[in-house]
Amino acid sequence: MTDPNSFRSILIQIFQHRPLSTFLLISLCVPVFIFLRSYFLVLPQFSDKLLVYSEEESQRTANHISNHFITIDQGQIVVNKTLQDNIHAVMIEFGFEKIKLFSKQGHILFSTNEKDIGKINSHDYFHQVVARGEIFSKIVNKNHKTLEGRIVAKDVAEIYIPIKYGNEFIGAFELYFDLTQRKEELDAMFKKEAHADIVISLIMISIILIMVFQTSRAILKEKVAKTQLKSINQNLEEIVANKTRELQVTQKTAIESLAVLAEYHDMDTGGHLTRIRLYTELIATTLLEDSPYSSYLHSQGKEKYVQELVMASTLHDIGKTAISKEILCMKNVLSSDTFEELKKHTIIAWDALNQGNEIFVNRFGKDSYLSLAGNIALYHHEKWDGSGYPTKLKGEEIPLSARIVALADVYDALRSKRTYKDRWSHTDATEFICNESGKHFDPVIIEAFLCNQEKFRKISEGAK
DSSP states (O other): OOOTTOHHHHHHHHHHSHHHHHHHHHHHHHHHHHHHHIIIIIHHHHHHHHHHHHHHHHHHHHHHHHHHHEEEETTEEEEOTHHHHHHHHHHHHHTEEEEEEEETTSBEEEESSGGGTTOBOOOHHHHHTGGGTOOEEEEEOTTSBOTTSOBOSSOEEEEEEEEEETTEEEEEEEEEEEOHHHHHHHHHHHHHHHHHHHHHHHHHHHHHHHHHHHHHHHHHHHHHHHHHHHHHHHHHHHHHHHHHHHHHHHHHHHHHHHHHHHHHHTGGGTTHHHHHHHHHHHHHHHHHHSSTTHHHHTSTTOTTHHHHHHHHHTTTTGGGGGSOHHHHTOOSOOOHHHHHHHHHHHHHHHHHHHHHHHHHHHHHSSOOHHHHHHHHHHHTTOOTTSOOSSSOOOGGGSOHHHHHHHHHHHHHHHHSOBTTBOOOOHHHHHHHHHHTBTTTBOHHHHHHHHHTHHHHHHHHHHTO
16 A cells, blocks of 8 residues: 655655646746846846946046047047046046047047057947947956957956037047946845845745645545545445345345245145246336336336335235135135135235334334235235225225236136146136236236236246
8 A cells, every 4th residue: 555654655646646746847947937037137137237337437437538638620539648647547536447549430549558559440339339429338257358359357348438529420439447346246246146046946945845745645645545445435335235135135035934834834836936926027027117107116216116026925925824724725615704714814914014014114214025015915815896805995006016916826826726626728817817807907917917928828837
């Protein structure tokens, strides 16, 4: 059996449970998303703000130099001699690493590195962006190349500030704004952000893993419990089924024992009870399948009607055990007094079976098969036209069970040899029964008999 506390079992459960594994996957993606957000969204925003700040400082520096150290003569930039003397003070004051001044054509008119003077900037960004009057800027990290191709020893912002005379572009400044301190502050800020993200992510992952593992363990425990419960239920069902079978066998044995007792008392009946069960089953099954009584036999509480009827039919003559053998074995026609004595077997049987049923009702709150057996025993000598005994019921006042067994009983009696008569043929017995339709027998039950008359014949001949 799976151990719900086993780490391996819990992992297997997580991956087999799609909603749980999906939740875990999505949850684990959240910390990754937080880190990627910081790297691709937060850091670039910091860098953009730093670049804007650098551009603003560079613009202020360019304005300061333009106002104090250069002049414009007929649209041409003229560098004052004092620029070289003051440029280092300007660089220190504004925090620049290097400054250049370009002409309209891109020639370097001034540079803090005198070796650059006279060179020309032929890059596209100068002529296509800066020359159109737009600021062009880029952050260059330490030990990387600038746009002019040199490797810087510091983190700098390389910024080009256009110089205009009216609306005409006449030159540009190139300023290398020292970002070392600010870059360090930015890196420190980003590290704090990253550390915070890592801590939050670890906490989230821990909480998620605990939740997922606890949920998986709970699901696994529930599955194990359901499996155990199912196994217990199956065992209980098997025990109940076995006990039910035992009770059914015991019940059937008890009935057959009582019926055999009746047969021993009336030795002339032979295999009568066995044949009665078979005849009763044939008629009842036909009525159940297709007859005016089908809906009644299919109604609630009638699920085992045929089965119980067949079993109860065995007890139809149980009352004869209270009748003397002299009467039962008489070879001549019974006198009115002896016949009245014989008729008492119906009431005696009903009284005994009814008492047994009452005990069952008091215990379980419903009728048993003994109620059906009591009705059969009491009424199976009643006739459809009301001329039978013991209560002279007529038509459908007679219980259906008794009407069915009545036909089966008469057919078997006609087809059996008695001390006072010979055995009738199947044809004669069938003709007699048909002639009694609406008088002795229910016409609907006769129709069911006729549907099975060949089977009746075989049963009666096989039981000789």
